Amino acid sequence: MSGFLPASVAIRERQRRARVVALLLGLSYTGAAFAQVPVSPPVDSVVDRTDPPAPTPAPSADAPATSAATPPAVVAPPEAAPPGNGLAEDEPGARAEHDSAGNGGSHAVPVRYTLEAIQVRGNTRTQRRVVLRYVPFKPGNVFDVDDPEVELSRYRLLGTGFFRDVQYSLKKGSERGLVVLVIDVAERNTIVINDISMGFAADEARNGRVRRLSGYAGLDVAETNLAGTGITLGGALAFASNQLALRVRFLDPAFLGSNWMVGGSLLYNDAEDFFGTSRVKWIDPDRVTQFSSAVVDYTRFGGSLGIGRDLSVSTQLWLHYRLESLNASYPYEASQSRGFATEPIDFDIIRGRSVLSTLRGTLQVDTRDHPFLPTRGSFSTITTEVGLLPAGRDYDYARIDVQTSRWFKLPWREHVLRLSAFGGAIAGNAPFFEQYYVGDFSDFLPDRVLGVTFDHRYPKNLLGTEIVEVRYGKYAFDLNAEYRIPLYRGHHTVFGIDFFGSGGAYSVASDRDFTHPPRAYSGFARFPLDLTFNLGFRMDTSAGGFVFAFSNVLGFLPVRGQGPAGQ
């Protein structure tokens, strides 16, 4: 509903304004005639000291109170031009107030100066050129105070995360008409925690014996403004019993002052993984043992280097080259019972030393309104990766992943619904850690952290399908929905807490699940499908975003679907 004047009244207002203009032009004018205009007192032609006071606040010293019921005395409006040297002193200690009436005409005269210089203050660590990188104004430019770029560039500076506060102001330049743009910044701690992960896992000793529950933890920390250059240097660590993963990474968001981003990382993993679901036997070197899993012990060492560029405000393209040296050891022979049939276990990694070399391209479209607690918009990525020959002839594969999520703000109580879908396929001989892992889709199993798998368990198998025979696969899809209920919104330390519940269906499969499905399953059960659920809280804080989810704990409850057929 519009609160502005009805058209008939607006016409009368224009007529009244015309009279005022006529007055300015020296034409006839009487107070009586003005009083007959049936509209509000002409605020644009009355000096404030005659206005009736507002009822709540105490009247100001220069605005003596008058009865609200008394029509205001009319004072001839002063000149329309901006105040200059000819201002009269009609306020104590101050100059007069000048009015200029108009229906938009006055707005057409912007306040503009010539920018003489830009001064950056408060940047003790951040280099001046890093600040100026975000400021689109240059000395010598005409500076329009109403230019939306002024405020936008301020938020851009805030968005870097380098500063707690950014304020723009103007001060006089060396000559009339020249101004200096002063940028006051308050730097903030730029060491941030990106990720903390903790949980319980059911893993095994290197000999394949099942252990009691063990803990795992991960931490990802970064300095986002290294030596004031705007470059990010980060490190991450994940560890569990017998497993360790390390990462170091950097990101230069404006490589050599250009619009190109350059990022890279170094990785080291000394980890193990667990293969086989039931009646696992392995020989190493000449002992035949039967435990719950055959364990692969492997190390990864290498890194990646990438360049990226924003194609638009919401679209980003990255290209990464990756080179890794792998060293794996695992039983000489291993078998498992897969649907009543004994089959060899394929570990999908070359024994001893091997080289992984890939090129990855990622296109990302992001229209979310918030990175951690979005309420609308979407986030979509398409990733393709190919093993490069001849440098990486050990693993020749191609992979494509498509993922999209969309958030909807519901019409009641700010609740939010997220729908997401994922589909991926791998062709060729990708190492197992590059394949799709059921724990990445099932909330009841711990996710991989820095590429390390902590848990040996098979999925819940709530639908009683062949999914229980699958650990890694070359095909995967996931359909998921999440419902979020905002509980708290704040402006200090904790910015938001939402309760969430999510659920979905996923599938992970390999070629042999289609060509040689396990004999123990028939009909619908031959399709490796499972359900997943989660409950918890999402917290957005000044230290980062945190998720407290219950599914990891729920995963240990002895409520599970059908186990492997051979068990």
Added chain:
Amino acid sequence: MTSRSRLQRFRRTLALLALVLLALPAVARAQAKPVQTRDALFEWDAEAKLLYLSIGFRDVIDPELQAKLSRGLPTTIVFTAAIYRSGGSAQPLSTTAHTCRVTWHVWEEAYRVEITRPGGSQVRWTTTVEGVLRRCAEVRRLLAGTAAQIPANTPLFCSAKVQVNPLSPEVVQKLKLWVLRPSGTGTAGPSDALFSTFTGLFIQRVGEAERELKFNSRPLLPVVVRPSTEQK
């Protein structure tokens, strides 16, 4: 465990979950701030058959904001109000607005105040903060309704919102996208978990306005300021 006891346990879990879900919005509601009430003046111009509203909200401009007024860049103060019949329906009878854009001219050493209110807009110049407050932190005889909208001799109240530097939804969206993805000229994008967390900090600040004040007026019968000839 029998299937029956499993079912009972499942039902208990569901009931507990439902209780939690029902309780959470109540907790959220309990955290909402109560809207303050303040005095206003409604004037009924019986001759023009127009309703005017006068009310003050100087508290929205605290010393910090007063200091910012003289920084040379515009500060916008927007007052919007909906007029309701006291004890009536939840639908407002009418709405009104008053906007003020204050810019300190560094060379003229005066504030340029652009005021827009029903009927038109104007530009004023003042040299004092008091002059700005008088124009922008109070509304006097702001047209708030017509006879067609406001029934006669009815107690009224207004529900008002004052915003300092409000941002239009389009600008908010643009800002948020920029903040989310400043990598073109600045830093990592959201794919890098690196910045997603603390850029949220700024997005929280880029709300609807830099500062916001909401209040209601006490129910009041409008004062007739210009009795019509019939009433005389």
